[in-house]
Amino acid sequence: MASLRVVMQWREGTVEEVRGRWPGAVEYAVRLAGSNGADDDLVRALAYTALVGEPQVGDRVLLNASALLRGLGTGGLAFVVAAPDRLPADPEASDGHIVKARYTPQQQMFMAVDEQDSPHHDVMTGPLAASGDLQGMPVVVADLHSALPAVLAGIRLDRPHARVVYLMTDGGALPLAFSRNVATLSEHGWLAGTVTVGQAYGGQHEAVTLHSGLLAARHVLGADIAVVIQGPGNVGTGTPWGYTGVAAGEALNAVGTLGGRGIAALRVSDADARDRHRGISHHSTTAYGRICLVAADLPLPVDPTEFGLLVADQAHRLVREAQGALRVREVDAEGLDAALRAVPVRLSTMGRGLDEDHAAFLYSAAAGRHAARLLES
Structure with missing residues (x-):
C-alpha cells in the first residue's frame, strides 16, 4: 500500500x-523558534483570519514554511496553520454543507449559492438559471490573475457603471483572501461581487462549479x-499541457454552453525572455486554440508597431x-494606457510592472473594452 509522501x-x-492587513488576511513578521535574534530569522507569514483567527504580537504560531523555504514566487511566504494558545471561537452555525479544500486538515463548510438550503436556490432553479441561460452576457476569460x-x-473606460462580477477558479490560490488586488478593487467599487468556484473559497458567494457560478x-x-480568472499563483511546468491556465479554454x-459571449484575453508579453511566451504565450495558443471548442472573440488592440504586427500575425494564425x-x-x-495608469492597485505580472511589460x-x-462595447450592441 502506497504511503503519503x-x-x-x-x-x-x-x-x-x-x-x-486586508479583508480576510493579516501579514506578520514571525521570528522562528531557536533563532539567535538575527533579522534573517524573521519571516513573512500570512494568516487567514477565517481559518485561524487573528494572532497577536507575542503569540506562538505554527507555520507551513514549505513555499518560503523553497523560494517560490507568488506563494513564497509562510502560512499560519494555527495559533495553538489563541484558538478562534467556533463560527456561528450555518445550514451550508458544501465542503471545500475537501479532505484536507483545513477543510471548511460553506453555504453554496446553488445548494438546496441557499436563500438563492429558487433563483438557481428558476427558468433562466436552470436552463443554463446567461442571456448573452459577455464573459472575459484570462490566464493570469x-x-x-x-x-x-x-x-470602466467605456462603461464605468457596468456591474462586473469576478469568478475565481481553483487553479491558483484557493482562498480569495490571498488576493490583495481583489480586496482593493472591491473597496473602490470596481467589482459588484465575487464568486469562488470549485475548491476556491471566500467569495461573496460560493459555487460548486464554474457553470453554476456564472449563472449566479x-x-x-x-x-x-x-x-473568469484563476487565483494568484499560476502553476506551470514548461510542458505544453502542464499548466493551470489550460482551464481558460475550459x-x-x-x-458557450450557457449562452454567454466568450472573450479570450490573450496572454501577451514584449518583455518575457522565454520564447514560448514571446508575443502570444503558448498558454493562450493551447487553451484557446486546442481546448476551446466554441465560438469566442479574440480582442486585439490596434497597434501598428513591429510588436503589434507580430502579435496580430500570431493571432490570425491561432484563429486559422x-x-x-x-x-x-x-x-x-486610445485611452487604454491612461486607464491602466489610473488603476487603484499596482499592476504587476511575473514580477514586471506596467512600463516593464x-x-x-x-x-x-x-479584452475588457471589447466586453464593455458588447453591452451597447
Whole structure:
C-alpha cells in the first residue's frame, strides 16, 4: 500500500509585528523558534483570519514554511496553520454543507449559492438559471490573475457603471483572501461581487462549479459582465499541457454552453525572455486554440508597431488553426494606457510592472473594452 509522501515543512515561531492587513488576511513578521535574534530569522507569514483567527504580537504560531523555504514566487511566504494558545471561537452555525479544500486538515463548510438550503436556490432553479441561460452576457476569460485589474480598467473606460462580477477558479490560490488586488478593487467599487468556484473559497458567494457560478453571477448578482480568472499563483511546468491556465479554454466552453459571449484575453508579453511566451504565450495558443471548442472573440488592440504586427500575425494564425470558432476583434487602443495608469492597485505580472511589460496589460485591457462595447450592441 502506497504511503503519503510528506512534503510540508513545519516551523514554530513567535509573532513580532503586524506588517499589513486586508479583508480576510493579516501579514506578520514571525521570528522562528531557536533563532539567535538575527533579522534573517524573521519571516513573512500570512494568516487567514477565517481559518485561524487573528494572532497577536507575542503569540506562538505554527507555520507551513514549505513555499518560503523553497523560494517560490507568488506563494513564497509562510502560512499560519494555527495559533495553538489563541484558538478562534467556533463560527456561528450555518445550514451550508458544501465542503471545500475537501479532505484536507483545513477543510471548511460553506453555504453554496446553488445548494438546496441557499436563500438563492429558487433563483438557481428558476427558468433562466436552470436552463443554463446567461442571456448573452459577455464573459472575459484570462490566464493570469494579474490580468484582472487591467481587464476592469478596459471595461470602466467605456462603461464605468457596468456591474462586473469576478469568478475565481481553483487553479491558483484557493482562498480569495490571498488576493490583495481583489480586496482593493472591491473597496473602490470596481467589482459588484465575487464568486469562488470549485475548491476556491471566500467569495461573496460560493459555487460548486464554474457553470453554476456564472449563472449566479448573472441571475443572483445581476452582472452585466463577468470575468473568469484563476487565483494568484499560476502553476506551470514548461510542458505544453502542464499548466493551470489550460482551464481558460475550459471556461470558454462553459460560457458557450450557457449562452454567454466568450472573450479570450490573450496572454501577451514584449518583455518575457522565454520564447514560448514571446508575443502570444503558448498558454493562450493551447487553451484557446486546442481546448476551446466554441465560438469566442479574440480582442486585439490596434497597434501598428513591429510588436503589434507580430502579435496580430500570431493571432490570425491561432484563429486559422483553432478547434473552435475564434474571431479576431480589433479594439481601439486610445485611452487604454491612461486607464491602466489610473488603476487603484499596482499592476504587476511575473514580477514586471506596467512600463516593464506594457503589452501584457494592454491586451487584457483591450479584452475588457471589447466586453464593455458588447453591452451597447
